[in-house]
Amino acid sequence: MQGSTVGEFAELLGVPSNDVIKRLFMLGQVLTVTQTMTDELIELIADDMGRKVRVVSPEEEYAVVYNDTEDDLKPRPPVVTVMGHVDHGKTSTLDAIRHTGVAAGEAGGITQHIGASVVNIDGRQITFIDTPGHEAFTAMRARGAQVTDVIVLVVAADDGVMPQTIEAINHAKAANVPIVVAVNKIDKPGATPDRVRQELVEYGVIPEEWGGTNMFVDVSAKQRIGIDDLLETILLQADVLELKANPDALASGFVIEANLDKGRGPVATVLVQRGTLKPGDAVVAGTSYGRVRALVDPRGNHATEARPSDPVEILGLSSVPTAGDEFRVFEDERDARKLAEERALRERLKAQEAKTHMSLDDLFSRI
Ligand code: GTP
Ligand code: MG
DSSP states (O other), X not given: OBSOBHHHHHHHHTSOHHHHHXXXXXXXXXXXXXXXXXXXXXXXXXXXXXXXXXXXXXXXXXXXXXXXXXXXXXXXXXXXXXXXXXXXXXXXXXXXXXXXXXXXXXXXXXXXXXXXXXXXXXXXXXXXXXXXXXHHHHHHHHTXXXXXSEEEEEEETTTOSOHHHHHHHHHHHHTTOOXXXXXXXXXXXXXXXXXXXXXXXXXXXXXXXXXXXXXXXXXXXXXXXXXXXXXXXXXXHHHHXXXXXXXXXXXXXXXXXXXXXXXXXXXXXXXXXXXBBOTTOEEEETTEEEEOOEEEOTTSOEEXXXXXXXXXXXXXXXXXXXXXXXXXXXXXXXXXXXXXXXXXXXXXXXXXXXXXXXXXXHHHHXX
16 A cells, blocks of 8 residues: 555545544644645554554555554564673573573573473563664664563672663563563672662662562573563563464564575564464565565474464565564565565665765765
């Protein structure tokens, strides 16, 4: 769909266009049926009418209306990102969590196969996305997309708040994502977990026990102390958020990472946010498209489907998409291809434009 007039928008939502016009009027916007609505207005009015709408690529004017009613929305697992300063123990914490997840959940080792993992705690799933996907997050946030529901901020108890700790806090605030603080390395002789709490107050991260809204857990990733507590706390935080998505729809979500595999061709790890992704689906991811040849779960097993909050690898794409790209399933493969090709063309034009500007600059600098 190209843009959206008031009439088209009303039709998509299945409401009389007069209703939309009235609501627009209440917002001080006088528009007729044939006039085009801005992305902001589309989202605002839809929200007003209790519908969830996401404008997928505002610059391309492709608006997607997700006509999900309350009944369509089902609980989904939380998606969690571990952040923190260099060497404060992000990887160790994730390792400890995966270890616990295996011990408490299914048997069999987890080979860390893709940039995301799934742990099961007493039958409840938590999806972890690895931190190196930082750039992807920034790209996604720039498009107004939210990938992570909870940020676990790892702060070493012997080092305290450091530049990347502050960066992570800013990131969380900008994305409006709650922070669970893991005060790590409490086994170390110089560890002062309470000083970490004090330092964080300055940045608006205040422990619940001090009247704030942030949950804190003292852990030692190395000695596997407090990890169960941390996982329970993450689930508690998730409960507050009442996370939901419609699983009975064509899948969509974001590319977390992608690469060209020698044997398997282009491989993209995606996070499904809505709908259910299945082998055989016609998918577009950025400027890449194709039919899903196979889905591979974080353990390296073939999957028959991926539901909301599931990370999964997609095989069968025409090229390697970029981390942060949106992916979407189409009923008709031709539509997927058309969108991918239009995006590719637009990118080429942009690149050309940039090149032209550059050569003009070159020219001027020589005069
Ligand atoms: P980068 O990925 O480089 O930013 O580091 P990271 O945050 O992933 O930290 P990592 O898990 O690699 O840990 C850094 C160092 O701290 C390693 O030498 C770990 O063994 C050590 N470490 C991590 N957690 C603990 C802990 O709970 N106690 C102690 N004593 N050492 C820890
Ligand atoms: Mg690391």
